[in-house]
Amino acid sequence: MTVRSEGSSxxxxxxxxxxxxxxxxxxxxLNVMINDISRDLDTTVQGVQGTITLFLLIxxxxxxPCSKLTDRWGRKRCFLAGLTLYGAGALISACSPGLAVLILGNSILEGVGTALLIPPIYILATLAYDDLASRARAFGLISGLGGVGAAAGPLIGGFIATAxxxxxxxxxxxxxxxxxxxxSRRLADPLPPDPERPLDLGGAALSAVGMFFLVCGILLSxxxxxxxxxxxxxxxxxxTWFFLHIRARERAGRDPLLSTGLFRNRTSNLGLVxxxxxxxxxxxxxxxxxxFLQTVRGYNAIETGVIFTGATAGVLVASLAAGRLARKHTQKALIAAGFALTVAGIVVLLVLVGQSSRVIAFGPGLLLIGLGVGVMLTPSVNVVQSSFPEDLQGEISGLSRSVSNLGSSFGTAIVGTILVSRAAEGDTAYAFAMVALAIFALVGLAAAVALPSGTRQPGSP
Structure with a gap:
């Protein structure tokens, strides 16, 4: 395999x-459109929350399982199939007459499409580069735009919904x-598909249903x-049954959904956390x-979206500086600094919003959170992906993206449950939810501190 030229890359x-x-x-x-969707589709905040969470959960x-399909069907084919499903789901969602059709289009079709297209993104980026520094830059661009998409989603979505x-x-x-x-018309798959590659359907079912019950349990709290x-x-x-199942298949010499060796790498495990x-x-x-802004403060979609400008700017600035930061600091230091900034941002949000009803009170905290997330997105991906050889990139890519999206599901499910359960308490519900997020950020900080000291950005001095 050869490293691609700058233009082709x-x-x-x-x-x-x-x-x-x-x-x-x-x-x-969708977060900034909750009131609009609730009124238009005659549903509730909890119904829209369930739609968002189900999308992330699927x-x-x-x-x-979809990361394993990339070996059988080919990475480009899975990527294009996922895009097709996603596009169809988006169009169906746009025409939704009710919540059920929105769930079909957004949660199910877009969710399945995303699961198909995300693993090939990281596998193709990994296989395209032998040079670890170039691979790190590719991960930086991809992860950075992912962070920008998440941070800018409320701003762009709010503008479109209002206009x-x-x-x-x-x-x-x-x-x-x-x-x-x-x-994607010139996107090349560096490896041929292997239609004979076995797929562990039992393991796929156990892992999917197990995670589904776990998140639904949180939503039912x-x-x-x-x-x-x-x-x-x-x-x-x-x-637990899933883990025992893949271990038994491995011992029997059969191809499991995931290699148990993926869970024996301390650096990768901490990176996944x-x-x-x-x-x-x-x-x-x-x-x-x-x-909080829509249901307590009465803001519309564009007003809510504009408030997230700070977070978007923070992610953008940190992503643009990622290359320079990686040359000067270890991945461990960057991830730890990212979580420290995020915790500080949550504290600032709690203090300022509690003392002032002005919209500017949200700016500093969201900016710090955006900077924190932007600083740690790329090194977290590199820590995990670079812990394994190329023959395991499909599996670790799927596991990494699954863990990340499970975090997104947990975030919406946990804080959504807190908000809904304390909806009548207004500012108090907001405070409880933010304190819960601060605790999770501290868990991430602890995992970052526990990373091996020599964990460096690939290609850094």
Whole structure:
């Protein structure tokens, strides 16, 4: 395999990075349209929250099985199939007459499409470069645009929803997908597909259903404590069964859904924790602030979206500086600094918003959170992906993206449950949700501090 020229690399990375951007955008842009969608479709905030969470959950539970499909079907074929499903889901969502059709289009079709197209993004970027420094720059561009998509989702979505309609935001997604398909026409798959590659269907079912029960248990926490406990217990049992299942297949010499060796790498495990926590905090903050502004402060979609300018600017600035930072600091230091900035941002949000009702009170905190997330996105991906050889890139890519999207699901589910359960308390509900996010950010900080000291950005001195 040879390292691509700068021009061809740029052409290859453009559709991959843009695809990561639109998938991250889809996970956060609906947050500012909650009131509009609720009124138009005659549903509730909880109904829209469930739609958003289900989209993120379907991504998470199918990411690992879909990463294995890339070996059987080919990476480019999976990428284009995912884009097709995603585009169809966006158009169906734009025409939704009710919540059920929105769930079909946004949660199911877009969710499945995203699960198909995300693993090839990171696998293709990994296989395209033998040079670790070039690979790191590719991850930086892709991860950076993913962070920008998540942070800018409320701003762009709010502008479109206010200027035209919330439905137009889905048309925008479909148009971006069409552009990605056009840009992908010269995208080359470096490895041929292997149709005979076995697929562990039992493992896929156990992992998907187990994670589904786990997140649904969190969503049910305010409705029925007994039912919540049952769902959480079933989820834990199924995931334990999944691990025993893949270990038994491995010992029998059969191809498991995931190699158990992926879980024996301490550096990768800690990196996965940081990925989970950073997306939990980012998506959780987006949801909390958006719901609070719309349901308590009475802001419309564009007013809510503009408030997230600070977070968007923070991610952009940090992403642009990622290369220089990587040459001067270890990945461990960058991830730890990112979580420290994020915790500081949450504290500032709590203090300023509690003392002032002015919109500017949200700016400094969201800026710090955006800077923190932007600083740690790329090194977190590099820590995990670079811990394994090329023959395991498909598996670790699927696991990494699954863990990240599971964090997004947890963020929306956990803080959404807190907000809904304390909806009548207004500012108090907001404070409780933000404190919960601060605790998760501290968990991420602890995992970053525990990373081996020599963990450096690939290609750095």
């Amino acid at each position: 740029r052409g290859m990375l453009a559709p991959l990075a843009l695809a990561q951007f639109i998938c991250s955008f889809a996970g956060s842009n 991504m998470a539970v199918l990411m690992i 035209i309609s919330w439905r137009a935001a889905f048309v925008f997604q479909a148009l971006v997908v069409a552009l990605i398909v056009f840009l 305010d409705d029925d404590a007994v039912l919540m406990a049952v769902f959480l217990a079933v989820g834990a049992i199924l995931l 940081t990925q989970n926590m950073q997306w939990l905090v980012l998506m959780g903050t987006s949801f909390v602030v958006s719901v």
